[in-house]
Amino acid sequence: MQEIEAILDNLADLTGLMVIWKEANGSGCGFSARHTFHLCGFCNAVKSSPELLQRCSRNDSQLLAREAGQRRAPFLHRCHAGATELVIPLFENGRCRELLLAGVFRSAESNCPYPEQEAAFTALPCRNADTLRTVERLLASLVPLLRERRDRARLAEAGRTVRDARIAAVLAALRGNPGEKFTAAAFARRSNLSESRFIHLFKQETGLSFSDCLRRERLREARRLLTETDLPLSQIALACGFHDQSHLGNAFRQETGLTPRAFRRRFGREKNF
Incomplete structure (x- = not known):
């Protein structure tokens, strides 16, 4: 995750604002404290009061997530202490x-x-x-790439820490051929496990459900093909294990907030990011 934290630091230098990334419920995403919590002098001063700390915690763990779910787009949020932050919801x-x-x-x-x-x-x-509109456009445009790098780092870390050889082999298969018609049932049989035991063991070893891991690997490959090739969307969909172009489009929008076509226009190989 160090690569992602370095990118967040660079964004902070560029915008003059701390950039943090956390779960909607206020908990961390595996990053260090400076990329999970507001640690500026003002926030630290406000949180020195037990009563105000409680209000800050409610703001971070409840109010932000509720507003993000309602707005479903970037917005400005002003906390109880009067400070404002730009919020980019990730769906x-x-x-x-x-x-x-x-x-x-x-x-x-x-x-x-x-x-x-x-x-x-x-x-x-x-x-x-x-200024805030410029920062919003910058961060929103980078979200798909940031998530791709983050997911890749998580999977790589899972691959290094997986202790069960059967699950390690499954991860290698998913990464090597994400377009294959893989199922948990088939891998369970291959691993001499019941399907329920396989699903539990996979989540225990990797921190991800089998279906989430497969979906992320397929979307990762779709992003690669969109940015590195000129293949039609219909071919990319089939190559990445989606039923058709519509299935790819729905999954892609849910993950990135962009259609595959818009993603290609923004991050295609003719772009220079």
Whole structure:
């Protein structure tokens, strides 16, 4: 995950705002604390009060996720202390699973309701609407690639830590031929396990369900073919194990927020990112 954290650090340097990535419920995604929680002087000062810390926790674990699920698009969220952050919801299978956040900052017209924290609040960077729109476009455009790198890092880590040789062989097969018509039942028979035992063992060893892992590998291959080849979408769909182009499109939009065609236009090989 160090590669992803380096990218988040570069984005922070570029935008002048901390960029963090966490689960929608407020828990971490496997990144270090500085990429999971707001650790600026203002946030630390506010959280030094037990009462305000509780309000911050509710904001991080409940309010943000609720608003993200309702809006289903990037938005600005102002917390109880008056600070604002840019929120990019990340959806999976139609549900908001994670949040990419840039902040915290203040606007010229915002204020802090806690007088004792006014000095720390004033020290926050001030951002106007035009700047925030630019930051939003930048982060939103990079989300598909960030998720692809993150998923690849997770699977690589799982491959290094898997202790069961049968599950390691399954991972190798999924990565090597994601377009094959793989099923948990077939791998269970090959591993001399019941299907329920195989599914449990796979999740225990990798941290992912078999279906999630297979879907991510197929989408990873689809992203590669979209950016590195000129193959028609119908051929890419079949090559990656999807029933047809429509099936690929639905899965791709749920994962990235973009259609395959839009993803190719934005990140195709003629682009230089």
